[in-house]
Amino acid sequence: MHSTRRTILAGAAALPLVACSQASPIIVVGAGVFGAWTAVHLQRLGKRVLLVDQMGPANGRASSGGESRMTRGTYGRDDIYTRMAQASLEEWKRLSERASLPLLHKHGVLFFFEQMVDYARQSIEVHQRLNLPLQQLDNTALRQRWPQINFDGVEFGLFEAEFGALMARRAVQELVVRFVADGGEYRLAHAEPSANANEVILDGVPESAEAIVYACGPWLPKVFPNILGERIFVTRQEIAFIAPPDGDESFEPAALPGWADFNGGDLYYGFPNLESRGFKIARDHHGAAFDPDTGDRRMSDEGATLLRAFVERRFPALAQRPFSEFRVCQYENSSNGDFLIDRHPTQANTYLLGGGSGHGFKHGPEVGRMMAELVANSTAPDARFSLASKASVQARTVL
Template sequence: MPIPVSRRDLIALSMAAPLAASGSPAVLRGAGPRVVVVGAGAFGGWTALMLRRAGADVTLVDAWGPGHARASSSGETRVIRGTYGDRAIYTTMAARAMRLWQAHDAQAGRHFFHKTGAIWIFSGDESFGESSVAPMRAAGLPIEWLDPAQARARWPHMAFEGVTRVLWEPEAGYALARRACEHVVETLIAEGGRYVVGAVPPVSADTPISSLTLAGGETLQADRFVFACGPWLGTVLPDVVGTRVRPSRQESFYFGTPAGDTRWLPPGMPVWLDYGARLYYGIPGNAHRGFKVADDSYGATFDPTHGDRAHTPEMLAEARAFLRRRFPALADAPLLGSEVCQYELTSDSHFLIDRHPRAANAWIVGGGSGHGFKMGPALGEYVARLVLEQGQTAPEFRLAHR
């Protein structure tokens, strides 16, 4: 019988995943179902690992490799935060993800999650911040309002002119994106999973799927399938997803800070998000690549396979103008590099997690919409439980809502 999943019991469902109390994986080596997961990004990689830890025989497939340059999970860093306005289901999932990131780091002896704290900078409309407070506190995540004078005292190298209030989220931070994706796949293999490099052609199914034949000719047979193809979800499942997930072109810039100047590194600099007419954000240190400045506004539709990934002069000029206004000491900082990635957007920015409407043994997982990476381990738990127990997903995530 299907297991209904509501906002309230999402966290309980995630907590049921098989992690031992010590934080080490409790791999169940029974005769679990064979599962093929397509896509080794944050969603697919973590789902594959959690399925394996629950006893499934898992094969993970990716066309280019975990954290590759075309992927939405590529690049050096991604923000981890719990503020989501009144979308409490995501705050709950983010709180669980933070705990799982920390457990993964402890078990691996690595440092993928960097807890720097995060500040939300408001210049008028504070409704998003106000509606975030109750869900944050309900999820056990501390949060604090600061006035501009208090913010200036903590971060004197930032300019707060025109700012009305600042929201401080001390448990937030960032994850090392590309490196984490690679390590999840390495962990999957070490724990008995299989990883295959291969391209999956478009899939059309009117009945349960028994196998996938890769572009190179190899056939993968399984009992259940998970399609977590990121920006390629619509091309792999054209008749079911199609344009319901739209890849958008997003530009990021990396500026050089003065030699030896630690003001721009943690703990002197947190993750920051400037909630104005446009949402700009940045990550301190950014794995030593430079001071990151990115516009979160949704860009034009983008081809993730063949699209040109050179930045545009217009977006660079806008990033510099913002840098001059909010970080005046870096107004003339040299450009060290740029990156063009993509979001995979749904119509309402909710995730897409649902059973294939005609192939009952297949699940569709995607629509990260620019905020999904942080959720990787918690979402992997969630999807693994749904796949193995044939559960029913939360209403917000269903295909019918797109």
Template sequence: MTLATLKKLNVRHETLSGSALEARYPQIAFGSITWAVFEPDSGVVMARRAAQAVAEEAIRSGAGYLPEAVGAPSGKGRLASVTTGSGATIRAGHFVFACGPWLPRVFPDLLGGRIFPTRQEVFFFGTPPGDRRFASPAMPTWIDFGEQFYGIPDLENRGFKIACDRHGPAFDPDLGDRTVTREGLVEVREFVGRRFPVLKDAPLVEARVCQYENTSTGDFLIDRHPDFDNVWLVGGGSGHGFKHGPALGEYVAARLADGGPVEPRFSLATKDRVRKRSVF
């Protein structure tokens, strides 16, 4: 599917054979992997820094930014306003709730069984002093679909990032324990030792617990709230929602502006209460 999409959209890419991979990335033990796709124009976006830049640009363009909690709307028909935790009232013609893993908490009856926040452990390993094989450009950002691990090269000397892409257990984004488990560390170390032999005994320099928030299919939720004419629900994105952020923003803005239909695969009706992941 990835290769077909790249070809369809004319995205520059290379299909590398096993021997080509070994020659280009000798620091990686590819094992049974016989080919891979490389995108030379791809890269890494620093999430926190990017979100701050978007907020700053929006403020410069005249938008208001309120670091407030907002309660779930009540009633039906057309929503006139929402109330923040501090008691302030926000009035608007349209309301978009894009709350990430908190979306099912804002709308528990509607989305409590359709958006699934999961616990995801992330690890950063120290690389040998002066060894640039695990930093960009010698090491690309990568994902191993077979093993369900992904990684990012050592950026800003924070360590070589590796995480499991397999969905973890259910997670409360407010109250969940954000200490990584011994089992998670053992699993990732075993993978690192096989795929990156030089890092077999690398020190763990940082670890954190994040969360995914996926729909039953793994695809986005972009649809009107069934009880309100002017309330939109946008979620199920996890990391995909962030990297597709500009396109998603344009898509949602266009729906608000022209009232066009939502693609069926994004609709609330396609979001089941049983997880059957089909989008990765």
């Protein structure tokens, strides 16, 4: 393994591979999926870039950390996200093809519904208008194709064969490795805003910057409490892995897609037994407010009970199988689930990037491109990503 790859994956400070000019860099604070892709796109635009993270790319407390994230193009009426997912998928494919281990598992994604609701109807209409593939399967077809799922009460499903799972932590770390190999600089350091608009404080030392992008995920409300303290909501999210039956291939990626159940009010989703780590299941629910620094990351008894009950209903072969692992991370959402890609309202050369949890990881390439275009060329993204569009009452509408 390349020495630079080793240092980055270990979370240590990595030296740039090429000599940098004396001109001030653009500094990107936060080496999660949004920050890393922003750094890459700025680099593609010919900018000198310093990427900084206080704990390492996609670390254990970051929203980009963890095993897997879903990539899909089904978004109801929100065709902007369908188009972003498609464009991002091509970037993920290229990155995965260059990596030593797969970053994208193309096992497909299945959403299933108890009846024809607006979200499903609008998803079908968007795919037809954009000429994108989307299979609609009735209950009989669903049972025949995926007998390991109990489809009682389900009327139909929507299947996207080209999508699947992104190996989150590995993908971000691979991206940072390649960013450094292409001449970018990565540094392990704690960052704080400076009173000087053209500076950021790195481990207590001021550093000049052409521009500063704060892509701090769940730390954004802490870094900018007056602006984002009531506009970015950080909440607890519980995830579990279940050991499939020994010798049973029906829960492997070749036999089972990523899935989401839109029935009964609560939304549950999960993945097959990716890379033998277990069958993943989560409830897409905004839990209690959560502090990424001090929050308890142990699964609650209530959360484990809810996940177990769902598995017993939908995946009967897993009903008695043991949980093999629990994870607790956090969502960091804007009021309605739209991303934040904008300038700081009063500090020149300072930019705010976040609000991505719950559905943002897949969009990293496009979000990074939009922020890079804003910083380098003053090209503003869609108005729904502006700070002005973010309210102080949480009411997520983007799913």
